[in-house]
Amino acid sequence: MFRYLKFGDLPSMHHTAHYAGDRLLYEYCFTREGFEEPYSILYLYHPPTGDRECQRFPAPEWAQPVPRRAPLLQRRHFRSECLAPAGDFISGRTILAYNDHLHYGLCHPQKETPFFFANNDADELFFLYEGEVELQSLFGRLTLNAGDYCLLPRSCPYRFRFSRPPGLMWVEARKGLEIPSNYCQPNGQLAMDAPYSERSFKTPAWDEELFRGEEATLIVRKRQGGFTQTEYSKNYFKMSGWDGYVYPFAINLADIQPKTGRVHLPPSSHLTFAGGRFAVMSFLPRVLDFDPKAVPCPFYHSSVSCDELLFYFSGNFTSRRGIGRGSISYHPSGIPHGPHPGAYKDSIGLKDTQEMAVMVDTYDPLFLTEAGQSLEDADYATSWRED
């Protein structure tokens, strides 16, 4: 979604007849925001309208999250390791929190599926924290490794391939998700002071199996919470090539540059992606604040207009008790939080940190779900007590 890609055999001018031998191919424009935003153009062997059968697909539980009734306003801790792999990459999802702009949860599939999924409600962000996943999509193949973010544009059919069940954090960005505009120069190139460059990103590779095969295709699409499965008698993905600016892409935490200041920098300094009414930040291994009197631990704070979800990926999370790899802390708007007792003082003089974590801050309150309750650590809210 940030630079031009081109694959395979394309006509020299868009919207003109294109042939594979003497066979006329079908131009398919995959756009965003009508025709005013970035787009890609594919040249398909079969019209993408060639559906043979369309029927309702059983909606998984997460499609209509059930809000928890009047939960206490307090700090919370979810343990992702309590969620056993189950189902496939559609059914094996759990939503922990949501509002009108995003749904936040986990995806722990047990088994692969032959069919594809397209989320017509939202861009999707995955963060792979366990295992390895081969993403197959309309735009090609992308290998995801632990520590990778992957952004999928809305309505893009895809599926996951894996040899052992992976663990993914997952966000439905209902108003979109992008590289922050202040990281881009007017001509679209990433600015020199952005935390990544064009080279930092993984983009799809040509998928010979998918783009040249003859298998019939089944795509499950989600729209307004309903699920529809559409069967195509031909290979929906068979194509001569595509080009454009819309496609899934990935970036690993290790390929993002951290920022360090003389004293502690606010979380917004670690911004990675900007969503509609929410932001994604990455906390990375770095040299800590270098003023001799600096307190490297985060200062106590109440972010009075943001709910905060922090996924702990790796490192030693010394500022928080009971937190480990796969933990998710939830700190609602206006509730003070910060280091656990002792950690604040102990951080003075520390030179570096190896912590890696992914934070989602929402600008509107989140609803907690019934489904997330079983993952909660009941002792977390009172773990700051000093008596």
Ligand SMILES: [Fe+2]
């Ligand atoms: Fe915070």
